[in-house]
Amino acid sequence: MDQFTLNLIVVGFTFAIYIGIAIWARAGTTAEFYAAGQGVHPVLNGMATGADWMSAASFISMAGIIAMAGAGGYQQSAFLMGWTGGYVLLALLLAPYLRKFGKFTVPEFIGDRFYSGGARLVGVICLIVISVTYVIGQMRGVGVTFARFLEVSTDMGLYIGAAIVFAYAVFGGMKGITYTQVAQYVVLIIAYTIPAIFISLNLTGSFLPQLGLIGSYAPSGGDVALLAKLDAVVTELGFTQYTADTTNMFNMILFTMSLMIGTAGLPHVIIRFFTVPKVADARSSAGWALVFIALLYTVAPAVGAMARLNLTTTFWPNAVQGDALAGDAISLEAINTDPSLAWINTWKNTGLLGFEDKNGDGLIQYYNDANPAVAAIAAERGWVGNELTKVDNDMMVLANPEIAALPGWVIALVAAGGLAAALSTAAGLLLAISSAVSHDLIKGSINPNISEKGELLAARISMGGAIVVATYLGLNPPGFAAQVVALAFGLAAATIFPVLMMGIFSKRINKEGAIAGMLAGLVFTAVYIFLYLGWFFVPGTNMYENIPANHFFGISPLSIGTVGAVVNFGVAYVVSMATKAPPQHVVDLIESIRVPKGAGAATGH
């Protein structure tokens, strides 16, 4: 059976499961549509949160981002710590209290706690900006994965993905999405770990990639550590040492913190904790979510380091036993004839890998031609530049099964895993957007007397509308697709997280303080990002070139969310102190969300 048929069967089978779940898990009430009837088991909610959280970027790109980073793999640890450490903040500072509050959306809490429709509206605006920017990347991910594995156009892939999400999100709401995400988690984690285990066995003899990362390099006899070998090989070729320390510790701290508090402030993650039955379940469910996320996130750095070493020794066969430059580079003849190297041409055809024999010697030299010491050796030997002209980050995960010569069904599984990661995150984001529209805008301000049936219909229509908008934006991505992630995390860190935390931990912060704080965090963070990336991301309108030398105090636009959060806290405090304390019924609300007792009765729905 050829690879295409296999891919079709495996992907088709997973899609049939998702549709089956959609038929089984139809939502009959708004409570089911918004919060899955608040009856999801904490372990299952943890799994669904894992799939909700881990996007196409986590699944396909993260290992490659770590592996190929110009400043070395250590520098990228911010992603690993940031995207997991946020769950500690969520479990300790937000999830249990918001579950006790017992309603359906994040803006609803902001509106009730700060006794203000205006605060709720600012919350809706922040939520929609964050979630819409995020969902564009997911829709692209669906299209790209389809195109790569199923020989359809990116646009056609996007339509198919949108139709599948439509089936289970419009009819099943949060209930359908939750149980589909559980299935998607299982698919994506199997697809990620199987190739990782094989590459770890090949390179270190260790079954667990986590141990392989700190283990020794087996092909040279096992007397040198994997990371030491990797450091030696990449520095010999003129690249930055893989484990090199950060050159800007302050910025790395702020960046990690931005990702952590941004994670804790992402609305589509927070609403997952509204679905469990009790406050105690919200606490443990955050732990389960991190268990399932950690299964991928502790493997990713191992995949990154191993894939980088594997790639390098493939192009410099002598590096396996000794020094790379003591032998010849890989020859074009070997690439074209050796069956174990067939993947190089396969991936060249996809455009993710590129090479060119610039000096016509029949060999492909891979080195850093910007490094003077290596450039001198290159000049001596008649090389005219690095000949491995492109290695896309995504290749590190996608090509792994072929590099390790795994059977075709594993390759098909990776395709299904990439789609599961993108679809599950897209569905979670779409629910956050549509519930903000139907519950906060329609029920909350436009038509408060809407019937239960009417609101459920409005929720389904909003979901359909959100899918259409997301599909359109996926087909016609604004020019700034790559930068928007920075905006989403920065804004979540600077707006939603501080306002929720103050709402729970302070009785004194009032509506004036909350609104002023959110707006200050929003404007400060957005403006700092726009200074470097262009006003509203329009190319050419940036005031400064986005290079470290231009950054204020060395803070990159990616890291500014932390400062934005501090601005939000500070402004909210000062304004609150200068204005009237919140009324008694709000103080009572705060006291009630702080104790678990009585969650069932307090929902008011």
Add this chain to the structure above:
Amino acid sequence: MADRTSSSAYWAANVRVILISLVIWFFCSFGLGIILRPALSGIMVGGADLGFWFAQNGSIYVFLVLIFAYAWRMNKLDKEFGVEE
């Protein structure tokens, strides 16, 4: 009135547990993983230096233990103060 004191005592106990947890959270990630890495580069965890290991794997394990320990501790506090569901 008695109920009020006990619920504020419960909240104070909760905040204390949170603060202790956050100190550990900060120390293992920002401390060991970033700030103290140069100072501790001589200590190895297998083939990785301590800071590198905490930044790429170790801190995630600590986060996991922290969340479950917090959930366990709070379940106990809920019972002690009679505020469990």
